[in-house]
Amino acid sequence: MNFKKLLTLGLCLSALSSLFVGCGSDESAQAAIEDVYTESGYPIIKEGHDVSISFFTGLRASVTTYKSESNPTTKHLEDLTGIKMDITETTNADKKQKFNIMMTGGDYTDVILDMWSSHSELALYGSQGIFIPLEDLIAEHAPNIQAALDKHPVIKDTWTLEDGHMYTIPRIGNSTHSEVSNRMWFNKQWLDNLGLDVPETTEDFYNVLKAFKEQDANGNGDPNDEVPLSGAITSGWNTNPIPYLANAFISCTNTSGYLNIDENGKVYYARSTDEWKEFLKYMNRLYEDGLIDPLLFTQTSDQLLKLGSHPGDVILGATTGGSVSVFANTTNYEVWNQYMALPPLEGPEGVCSAVRSPDYGSAVLSITNKCLYPEAVVRLFDYLYTEEGLIWSQFGEMGNAAIQLAKEGELNIIGEPAKYTRLPFDNVKDLSWNRMGPDYRPAFLP
Numbered sequence: 001m002n003f004k005k006l007l008t009l010g011l012c013l014s015a016l017s018s019l020f021v022g023c024g025s026d027e028s029a030q031a032a033i034e035d036v037y038t039e040s041g042y043p044i045i046k047e048g049h050d051v052s053i054s055f056f057t058g059l060r061a062s063v064t065t066y067k068s069e070s071n072p073t074t075k076h077l078e079d080l081t082g083i084k085m086d087i088t089e090t091t092n093a094d095k096k097q098k099f100n101i102m103m104t105g106g107d108y109t110d111v112i113l114d115m116w117s118s119h120s121e122l123a124l125y126g127s128q129g130i131f132i133p134l135e136d137l138i139a140e141h142a143p144n145i146q147a148a149l150d151k152h153p154v155i156k157d158t159w160t161l162e163d164g165h166m167y168t169i170p171r172i173g174n175s176t177h178s179e180v181s182n183r184m185w186f187n188k189q190w191l192d193n194l195g196l197d198v199p200e201t202t203e204d205f206y207n208v209l210k211a212f213k214e215q216d217a218n219g220n221g222d223p224n225d226e227v228p229l230s231g232a233i234t235s236g237w238n239t240n241p242i243p244y245l246a247n248a249f250i251s252c253t254n255t256s257g258y259l260n261i262d263e264n265g266k267v268y269y270a271r272s273t274d275e276w277k278e279f280l281k282y283m284n285r286l287y288e289d290g291l292i293d294p295l296l297f298t299q300t301s302d303q304l305l306k307l308g309s310h311p312g313d314v315i316l317g318a319t320t321g322g323s324v325s326v327f328a329n330t331t332n333y334e335v336w337n338q339y340m341a342l343p344p345l346e347g348p349e350g351v352c353s354a355v356r357s358p359d360y361g362s363a364v365l366s367i368t369n370k371c372l373y374p375e376a377v378v379r380l381f382d383y384l385y386t387e388e389g390l391i392w393s394q395f396g397e398m399g400n401a402a403i404q405l406a407k408e409g410e411l412n413i414i415g416e417p418a419k420y421t422r423l424p425f426d427n428v429k430d431l432s433w434n435r436m437g438p439d440y441r442p443a444f445l446p
């Protein structure tokens, strides 16, 4: 055996031995991780172990921080599970951009929350191994999530990608009113100021916007400070008024990319129809007559909120949005209470329809390959699939300023004995997560 061969053999042996050492330490590291878990239930982490998990998420309305020092829901989840939640938070407006920068840089958190990921994003990060498959972890460690997915197979199918994996724990269960959430919020106070009726047709709507513009609708003596119709096309919860208005010309929905199915099962594009052309002419008329805010096409939802929260006189006539919170500060009851949700308008050919969005769940949690404790994450969020967990997420602690147990004899909206009483908590911040991340509201699902 010459020297060269010896050297090669030596290298091989040392490579092999380091491989064995590597395996051994991986195994012991894995065993150390397994050792922190309790058998099942809560707490998840055995006493005496420090487990910290990092999260990235955006702030929601009425939440200025998720840090456990200030947010009772985070504190409750930490106390319940024994997990330290290390939360990186950003404004809702910056959320997607900061997420993209974080992912591109490779220095991402263990868990991504409330990102409302698309299928293509899940497929992209899933195929790169950055988001890990969750279906087996759910089956093994999350009985409540698994039961919900079994009960709603459409939602399970929706979030199972072509490679057979689920890269998200979906939030399941919109409120009933969110099924038709392309709403036109319309200033009823201005209508009353001008002695006009609630518009029922597209022509009525045009006339009322024109009156808003020309007749000093807010009554402050300045005929030029009213913005008749605004919105935000590029961001925001249904702040784009096009789907609402187009549905007076042709039934259509932006959630299908304006693809419709005719009575013969044939797919067609709503935007290439004569009805859509009529809609465009109508929009053009609104625009040419100065009734549409030109900023509608470029401004962000935050700018819309500023317009609707204009200090001093109210200057916004109408906008679309999923709720009043998209254009007005909900703490300012005097302002948002001026607005009514306008029923669908009837178009010149008698079309009167609304966008309906059935709930297929939303991708609001993914676990990355940096996470050492995916089982802990899945077990933690399994709690939010219980009624108690949902209440903690949405309202916070029972008996706080937002929610309490109903008193004997109190009835709910359909006349049955009530379980809980919601309190007006407009001025209170940081009581809860305000439904950040996954949870389950089965009462609203068929």
Ligand SMILES: [Ca+2]
Pocket (backbone or CB within 6 Å): 216, 217, 218, 219, 220, 221, 222, 223, 224, 225, 226
């Ligand atoms: Ca005015």
